[in-house]
Amino acid sequence: xxCVRAVADVVLYEGYLLWPxxxxxxxxxxxxxxxxxYPRRYAEKAGDHWTVCAEFLMEDAAAADVEFxxxxxxxxxxxxxxxxxxxxxxxxxDETFTTWQEAxxxxxxxxxxxxxxxxxxxxxFPVAVAAGGDxxxxxxxxxxxxxxxxxxxxxxxxxSAVEAxxxxxxxxxxxxxxxxxxxxxxxxxxxxxxxxxVARAAGGGSFVSPTxxxxxxxxxxxxxxxxxxxxxxxxxxxxxxxxxxxxxxxxDWPQVAPESPGDMFDGxxxxxxxxxxxxxxxxxxxxxxxxxxxxxxxxxxRCASLSSGELLTLHGTMRDPRRDVW
Numbered sequence: 001x002x003c004v005r006a007v008a009d010v011v012l013y014e015g016y017l018l019w020p021x022x023x024x025x026x027x028x029x030x031x032x033x034x035x036x037x038y039p040r041r042y043a044e045k046a047g048d049h050w051t052v053c054a055e056f057l058m059e060d061a062a063a064a065d066v067e068f069x070x071x072x073x074x075x076x077x078x079x080x081x082x083x084x085x086x087x088x089x090x091x092x093x094d095e096t097f098t099t100w101q102e103a104x105x106x107x108x109x110x111x112x113x114x115x116x117x118x119x120x121x122x123x124x125f126p127v128a129v130a131a132g133g134d135x136x137x138x139x140x141x142x143x144x145x146x147x148x149x150x151x152x153x154x155x156x157x158x159x160s161a162v163e164a165x166x167x168x169x170x171x172x173x174x175x176x177x178x179x180x181x182x183x184x185x186x187x188x189x190x191x192x193x194x195x196x197x198v199a200r201a202a203g204g205g206s207f208v209s210p211t212x213x214x215x216x217x218x219x220x221x222x223x224x225x226x227x228x229x230x231x232x233x234x235x236x237x238x239x240x241x242x243x244x245x246x247x248x249x250x251x252d253w254p255q256v257a258p259e260s261p262g263d264m265f266d267g268x269x270x271x272x273x274x275x276x277x278x279x280x281x282x283x284x285x286x287x288x289x290x291x292x293x294x295x296x297x298x299x300x301x302r303c304a305s306l307s308s309g310e311l312l313t314l315h316g317t318m319r320d321p322r323r324d325v326w
Contacts, residue, residue: 064205
């Protein structure tokens with residue numbers, strides 16, 4: 001897997017589902033607390049973001065192109081239906097099915113834009129995800145099903161550039177939610193959740209570390225202003241063709257630890273602690289966890305299948321402290 005996407009997925013799902021991975025847990029009832037870009041009328045009342053932006057430098061940018069990708073989660077309401085009747089929970093055989101919230105991954109890409117074009121004027125791209133829904137039969141038929149519904153998400157991504165010194169350009173990406181929603185429930189369903197931006201250079205040009213720029217570009221880097229996003233260099237250590245602008249503070253070139261057995265959807269926590277906690281659950285707690293979310297069920301399956309050797313590798317590994325490995 002692309003190492004940038006692997007880290008970006010950790011960002012995308014950080015906080016999506018928190019230990020103890022069950023719907024009844026209080027922390028999983030007030031969800032979507034990281035990186036949300038909400039409709040403006042709600043955000044201004046609640047003190048949340050309705051717009052976020054990131055600025056960073058590129059050198060040797062005269063002939064370069066850059067591509068911006070916005071990624072976020074889109075809240076989905078999952079309703080259990082028993083025939084025509086909506087129910088909170090349904091037990092069929094040994095399985096339990098529950099009404100809850102899920103999410104769909106959304107990705108909006110600008111396509112390649114020349115830096116020369118951005119220096120002349122900003123370019124704005126629409127974010128327009130249509131409302132929709134689908135049904136999924138559950139429990140072997142007999143009219144039992146999940147009905148999933150999601151609402152419309154509207155917004156824009158505006159990218160621009162200004163000269164910042166000899167051969168150096170300051171790039172800016174701004175994400176704005178232009179949708180509607182005044183109370184939290186409506187705002188969540190119209191929000192860009194865990195939103196982050198990935199910028200990739202092509203045809204020349206190199207990004208400059210926003211956190212550790214060369215001394216000759218330190219003054220220019222100090223003029224960069226970001227709000228709600230934290231840009232860092234991403235990809236293989238030493239590469240300079242990708243920036244990840246995340247709602248979570250990172251170092252340059254973050255990597256997922258190779259010992260990690262898979263997504264825990266609580267990505268900055270300690271895998272070993274979370275795995276042992278899952279293994280200590282009672283049978284009833286495991287049934288609730290599996291019914292909460294397909295991703296929770298996958299965590300349960302993965303944890304139960306780990307060998308003693310795989311668990312042992314999670315006790316600790318010595319690495320170069322100058323590298324950031326999650």
